[in-house]
Amino acid sequence: MGEGTGGPGRTAGEPPTAATRAGAVLNLTNGELRSARPLPRRIALTFDDGPDPEWTPQLLDVLRKHNAHATFFAIGANIAKNPGLARRMIREGHEIGNHTYTHIDMGSAPAWRTKLELDLTQRALAGATGRSTNLIRQPYSSTPSGLTGAQWQAAQSSAKQGYLTVFTDRDTEDWARPGIDKIVERAVGAGAGAGAIVMLHDSGGDRTETVKGVEAILTRLAGKGYEFTTVSEAIGLPPGNTPASTDEKVIGKALVWGQLGSSWIIGALALLFAVAAVLTALRLAILLIFARVHVGRVRRLRKRRAQRHQPVFSPPVSVIVPAYNEEAGIEATIRSLLDTDYQAPIEVIVVDDGSTDRTAEIAHSLTPHPPPHNPLHGVRLIRKPNGGKPSALNTGIAAARADIVVLVDGDTVFQRDTLANLVAPMVNPQVGAVSGNTKVANRRGIIGRWQHIEYVIGFNLDRRMFDVLQCMPTIPGAIGAFRRRALASVGGVSDDTLAEDTDLTMAICREGWRVVYEESALAWTEAPSSIRQLWRQRYRWCYGTLQAMWKHRGSLFQGGRSGHFGRRCLPYLTVFQVALPLFAPAVDIFTLYGLYFLDPGKLALSWLFFTLLQALAGAYALRLDGEPLRTLWVLPLQQIVYRQLMYLVTIQSMVTAVAGARLRWQTIRRTGTFSTPPETAPQVR
Structure with missing residues (x-):
C-alpha cells in the first residue's frame, strides 16, 4: 500500500502534515503512516x-x-x-x-x-x-x-x-x-x-x-x-x-438474535408508552369534564332546595364505629361524633372487635347512660371476640336503632357539620348510600402530602365522575351513610373480600339504589406514616378491590341497574386501576432506556408535559376541595417515587390473586394524630 511515510506533526496532539495530505485510506498497523489513493478511473x-x-x-x-x-x-x-x-x-x-x-x-x-x-x-x-x-x-x-x-x-x-x-x-x-x-x-x-x-x-x-x-x-x-x-x-x-472464525459466528448470531429481540421489546415498550400516555391524558380529561358537570349539578340542586324552602332533612342516625386496637385515636373519633350540630338524635355504637389494647376501656369511659326519655342518644359499647371488620360492622348494624346508619373508621374525626351534610342527600328516597369526602389529617411529612394529593386528585375526582355516571364503586370505610333497607337488600356487609367497603358499595349499586358523593361531608383520617404501613394498607385495598371486581363481574352481562353499573364502572377500573399500573413499570423502563439511547429531549418534554397536565388537574381538584395549591410542589417527586410504589402494590396484588392466596384483615399502626395537644393538632375546618 503506497504513498509516503509521513513527516513531522504540526503541534502536539495534532495529526502530522503527511496524514492530512495523504490518500483517503490510512494504514498505521506497523506504527508508521502509509496511505493509498484509488487507481485511475476507479x-x-x-x-x-x-x-x-x-x-x-x-x-x-x-x-x-x-x-x-x-x-x-x-x-x-x-x-x-x-x-x-x-x-x-x-x-x-x-x-x-x-x-x-x-x-x-x-x-x-x-x-x-x-x-x-x-x-x-x-x-x-x-x-x-x-x-x-x-x-x-x-x-x-x-x-x-x-x-x-x-x-x-x-x-x-x-x-x-x-x-x-x-x-x-x-x-x-x-x-x-x-x-x-x-x-x-x-x-x-x-x-x-x-x-x-x-x-x-x-x-x-x-x-x-x-x-x-x-x-x-x-x-x-x-x-x-x-x-x-x-x-x-x-x-x-x-x-x-x-x-x-467459528467463535465469532456463534457469538455474532447470539448478538443478532439478541438485537432483534431487543428491537421487538423496545418497539413494544414504545407502543405501551404511547398507549399509556394517551390513556393518562384521556383519563385526566374525562375526570375534569365530569368534575365540572358534578359541580354544576350540585349547585343547581342546592339552589332548588333553597328556593323551595325545604326543611332540613335530619332523621335519627346510628353511627357505627368498628374498632380493633384503636386506642390512639378512638377518643377523638367518639368526641367528634358527639360534638355535632346535627339536629336529630344520634347514637354512637362502638364495636370493639377483640382489641388487645385500651380501646374498649377508653370507649367505655365515654358511654354515660342515655336519658330515659330518648334512648336513641349517646354512646354504646359492644364487645365481641375478634372476627374481622365485616363481622364488627354487621354486629353494629344489627344493634342499630335508626333507619339511617353511618359507618365510621376508628381513626376518623368528623367536623361539626359533617353528619348533617352526609345525611342530606338521603332526602331522595332513591338514594341508598352516600359517600363522604375523606381528608388526610397527618399531611405534614412527604408521605402524608403524597397521600393528600392522591385523595384529592385521584379518589375524590373519581367519585365525582362515578356520581354523575351513577356507578359508584366504593364508599370509603372512613365515612359513609346507608339506609338500613339498602343494607338489608344485599345481606349486610360481606366478608368475601378484603375490601368490604367496595364489595358492599358495588352490591348496593347492583340492587338499583343510587349511591352519591357528598363533597361537603368531610372526614379527617390518619393515613399511614411509613412506607411499610402504607404498603400493607394499599396491598389490602388493591387485593380486595380485585376480589370485589371479580365477584361482581357478572354485572357486565346483566340488564337493568346491575348492568348499568357493571358496564360503566368495571371497565374503567380494569383499565386505569389494574391494566395501566401493571404496564407502567415497562413504560418507565422504556423511559430510562430512551434517556440513554434515544432522544432524551423528547422524553423529557413528554414527562414535563404530563406532569404539567397532572399539576393543572391537581390545581383544579384542590380548588374544588378548598385546599391550598402549595401542596403541588411535591407532585413531580410523587410521579417518580410514590407512583412506582403504587404500581408495585398493584403487581403484587395481581400476583397474589392469580396464585389464589388469601390475606387476612390487617390494621395499620396508629400514631395518634388526633390525640396531640391543641397547639400542634391538625387543623380541622
Missing part, C-alpha cells in the same frame, strides 16, 4: 450509517442495475436489526466496513467504549454474514485534510486492532439534501480520469436525493470508462471482508 462509492430497511434496498437495486459494486460502512446495531440486508450486500459483491455499533464519536469516546463498539460491530457482521472486516470509517469524519487530532489518535488506536482507516476524496454532503445536481457535481469532481472514494449515506433520514443522485452518477461516469468498485479493489488490495 470510483469507490461508499455509504455510511446503514443498513436501512427503506433506503439501502433501493440503493442496492440501483447498483445491481448498473452492475456496480460499493462499500457500505455499516453501524453494528443496524446490521443486527437488518441481517438480511447485510447478507444481500455480501451476496451481490459489495464490501462492508465498520462504522461503530451506535455511531459514536471515536475521537471523544473513552478507549474501552471505542473498542467495545468496534468489537460488537464485528460480532454483528459475523453473525449476519459469516464475514469480518478490516475497514473502518470513523463517524463524523470526512477528507484527510479535515483530520483532527482526536481522529488521528482514534485511527492509531484502531490500527492496533488491524483496521485500515478510510476517509473520502469527495464528500457529497448528501445528508444535508442539497439537491440531486449538487450531489452529482460533488461526486464527479473536476479531476478527469482520476479515481476517487465518494462519501454518501444510506440511512439517517430521507435519502430520496441520494438514490436518484447515485443513479445519475452511475449513468454519467459509466459511459466515460469509469469502474465502480469497492474500496479494497479501488486501491488494489484483497477484499476487506474475510471469513470469520
Whole structure:
C-alpha cells in the first residue's frame, strides 16, 4: 500500500502534515503512516450509517442495475436489526466496513467504549454474514485534510486492532439534501480520469436525493470508462471482508438474535408508552369534564332546595364505629361524633372487635347512660371476640336503632357539620348510600402530602365522575351513610373480600339504589406514616378491590341497574386501576432506556408535559376541595417515587390473586394524630 511515510506533526496532539495530505485510506498497523489513493478511473462509492430497511434496498437495486459494486460502512446495531440486508450486500459483491455499533464519536469516546463498539460491530457482521472486516470509517469524519487530532489518535488506536482507516476524496454532503445536481457535481469532481472514494449515506433520514443522485452518477461516469468498485479493489488490495472464525459466528448470531429481540421489546415498550400516555391524558380529561358537570349539578340542586324552602332533612342516625386496637385515636373519633350540630338524635355504637389494647376501656369511659326519655342518644359499647371488620360492622348494624346508619373508621374525626351534610342527600328516597369526602389529617411529612394529593386528585375526582355516571364503586370505610333497607337488600356487609367497603358499595349499586358523593361531608383520617404501613394498607385495598371486581363481574352481562353499573364502572377500573399500573413499570423502563439511547429531549418534554397536565388537574381538584395549591410542589417527586410504589402494590396484588392466596384483615399502626395537644393538632375546618 503506497504513498509516503509521513513527516513531522504540526503541534502536539495534532495529526502530522503527511496524514492530512495523504490518500483517503490510512494504514498505521506497523506504527508508521502509509496511505493509498484509488487507481485511475476507479470510483469507490461508499455509504455510511446503514443498513436501512427503506433506503439501502433501493440503493442496492440501483447498483445491481448498473452492475456496480460499493462499500457500505455499516453501524453494528443496524446490521443486527437488518441481517438480511447485510447478507444481500455480501451476496451481490459489495464490501462492508465498520462504522461503530451506535455511531459514536471515536475521537471523544473513552478507549474501552471505542473498542467495545468496534468489537460488537464485528460480532454483528459475523453473525449476519459469516464475514469480518478490516475497514473502518470513523463517524463524523470526512477528507484527510479535515483530520483532527482526536481522529488521528482514534485511527492509531484502531490500527492496533488491524483496521485500515478510510476517509473520502469527495464528500457529497448528501445528508444535508442539497439537491440531486449538487450531489452529482460533488461526486464527479473536476479531476478527469482520476479515481476517487465518494462519501454518501444510506440511512439517517430521507435519502430520496441520494438514490436518484447515485443513479445519475452511475449513468454519467459509466459511459466515460469509469469502474465502480469497492474500496479494497479501488486501491488494489484483497477484499476487506474475510471469513470469520467459528467463535465469532456463534457469538455474532447470539448478538443478532439478541438485537432483534431487543428491537421487538423496545418497539413494544414504545407502543405501551404511547398507549399509556394517551390513556393518562384521556383519563385526566374525562375526570375534569365530569368534575365540572358534578359541580354544576350540585349547585343547581342546592339552589332548588333553597328556593323551595325545604326543611332540613335530619332523621335519627346510628353511627357505627368498628374498632380493633384503636386506642390512639378512638377518643377523638367518639368526641367528634358527639360534638355535632346535627339536629336529630344520634347514637354512637362502638364495636370493639377483640382489641388487645385500651380501646374498649377508653370507649367505655365515654358511654354515660342515655336519658330515659330518648334512648336513641349517646354512646354504646359492644364487645365481641375478634372476627374481622365485616363481622364488627354487621354486629353494629344489627344493634342499630335508626333507619339511617353511618359507618365510621376508628381513626376518623368528623367536623361539626359533617353528619348533617352526609345525611342530606338521603332526602331522595332513591338514594341508598352516600359517600363522604375523606381528608388526610397527618399531611405534614412527604408521605402524608403524597397521600393528600392522591385523595384529592385521584379518589375524590373519581367519585365525582362515578356520581354523575351513577356507578359508584366504593364508599370509603372512613365515612359513609346507608339506609338500613339498602343494607338489608344485599345481606349486610360481606366478608368475601378484603375490601368490604367496595364489595358492599358495588352490591348496593347492583340492587338499583343510587349511591352519591357528598363533597361537603368531610372526614379527617390518619393515613399511614411509613412506607411499610402504607404498603400493607394499599396491598389490602388493591387485593380486595380485585376480589370485589371479580365477584361482581357478572354485572357486565346483566340488564337493568346491575348492568348499568357493571358496564360503566368495571371497565374503567380494569383499565386505569389494574391494566395501566401493571404496564407502567415497562413504560418507565422504556423511559430510562430512551434517556440513554434515544432522544432524551423528547422524553423529557413528554414527562414535563404530563406532569404539567397532572399539576393543572391537581390545581383544579384542590380548588374544588378548598385546599391550598402549595401542596403541588411535591407532585413531580410523587410521579417518580410514590407512583412506582403504587404500581408495585398493584403487581403484587395481581400476583397474589392469580396464585389464589388469601390475606387476612390487617390494621395499620396508629400514631395518634388526633390525640396531640391543641397547639400542634391538625387543623380541622
